[in-house]
Amino acid sequence: MTQPPNPVAAIRGVLPSLTPAAQAIAKLILEDPGVIVRSTITEFSAVSGTSEATIVRTARALGFTGYSQMRFSLAAAVAREKPERLVPGDLGPDDPLTDVIAKVARAESEALDDTAAQLDPAQLGEVVTAIAEARRVDVYGVAASGLVATDMSQKLLRIGLSSHPFSDAHLALTSAALLRKGDVVVAISCSGETPDVLVPTRTAKEAGAMAVAITNNPRSSLAELADHTLISAGRETAFRPGALASRISQLLIVDCLFVGLAQRTYETADAAIRATREATERYRTR
Template identity: 70%
Template sequence: MDDSRDGLRADTLVATVRGVLPSLTPAAQTVARLILEDPATVARSTITELSAASGTSEATIVRTARLLGFAGYPQLRLALAAAAAQPDRLVPGDLAPDDPLSEVIMKVARAESEAINDTVAQLTSERLGLVVDAITGARRVDVYGVGASGLVANDMAQKLMRIGMSSHAFSDAHLALTSAVLLRAGDVAIGISTSGETPDVLEPLERAREAGATAVAITNNPRSTMAARADHVLISAGRETEFRPGALASRISQLVVVDCVFVGVAQRVYDSSQEALRRTRSAVAEYIKRR
């Protein structure tokens, strides 16, 4: 299978299925959950066997494979077989209530490392470059996010501000909308949402785009409403478990995307960014010294 033309990359298949799961039909979700729970077994199953195991029709399985970007079920099985050759990436190990802290440390570190690897595997230089270009030439950058994504939005706005860019983060929908409608062509609005369906992020991002700004989505779900409405989409990846809800699982992967965007922008405006960093560090250092 040519990963660039047929379906999803084997090394990020399970992570991507997890991201698009909320956007699938109920029947397709049943098949997708089997892929997430035991991808190796699905890879070994014929379409008849998977139909019996999932309680869905063979036609539903074919439609699910196509929804995931494959020509049919045989191509999906091939990708799952390739992914199964990397078992450590398919079964990161859920945290259990009786895990000793030594095991907690290892499992958390492993899950976060995999989230970073899965995000990096889906973050192409072409997509990143388009976003970097837009931000570099922007008069103003708005960043929208709520909950844990709001913390990431604040981090992004602060980073851009430190290199002299006019950037503001909004977690309140009213304030976000107020700012969004005042943007104009050449400005950039960035929405951060794991699901890509958060109303408090969707609405201001859409209004910003209507005002002429370039809309950027950072989300786990490339089939989400936010991704569909954005000019550019950067995919993050995070695995939710009982002890790692979506807020925890997504934060690390979102921060990876934000850091890559920031470094790319700082490179483009290297001289001015270095001067801005020097001045901001100096101001903080002088303040601390006087206290």
């Protein structure tokens, strides 16, 4: 089984999909990944207050073959990274702004690193090809993900691709119902369970469109529905809810798609960029 570059980030991503018992164990691991490294399964059973059988089931639910493989994978991660890299410091209400700057910068840098490490180039290439050949591209996202959806559509428009962002479920459904084979939907949701994104995406697929998911959770309903899934990463903290924590990594995926599309459609993209730049420059210098 191929192990993720950062198993801690992978565990964080699937956390919402776990059973309550498995979530409790996973949260202990996220709080201190080293606890697994230091403990036999019997010792961890005592620390977590759960049975060995529950721990084994949780390890399998997290994508490992069992406790030993989970322990080995986390040990490798701990050896590669500094402890603060695995468990970034949370922000406190009394933190000085110097600490705020350092902690936010570190959290966002780590989100980018984790996203880049688990972004599959082959999957990304297939999405680039589909969008490049699409008649039309709809992008769905609400709240923080809606900002990313707007950013993606603006980028696609800049290189001459027809794209429309939707953060309103009713408008998204209206558009989704009119899509057809050859069209592409990019659905953005940190949790992968947002109804305002899920329902239009399902409607678009029923109409014949291809669905691409950008989500933190590879086991979410959105990931299961999508034809292609691109995984983002981000650690939720007291002052940065999951959706906000993932925004920077979602933007990284969008930027990778944009550059890949600009390369794939270089002649038309270059002409479109020059034409749009000239138009805006004329407007500014009137």
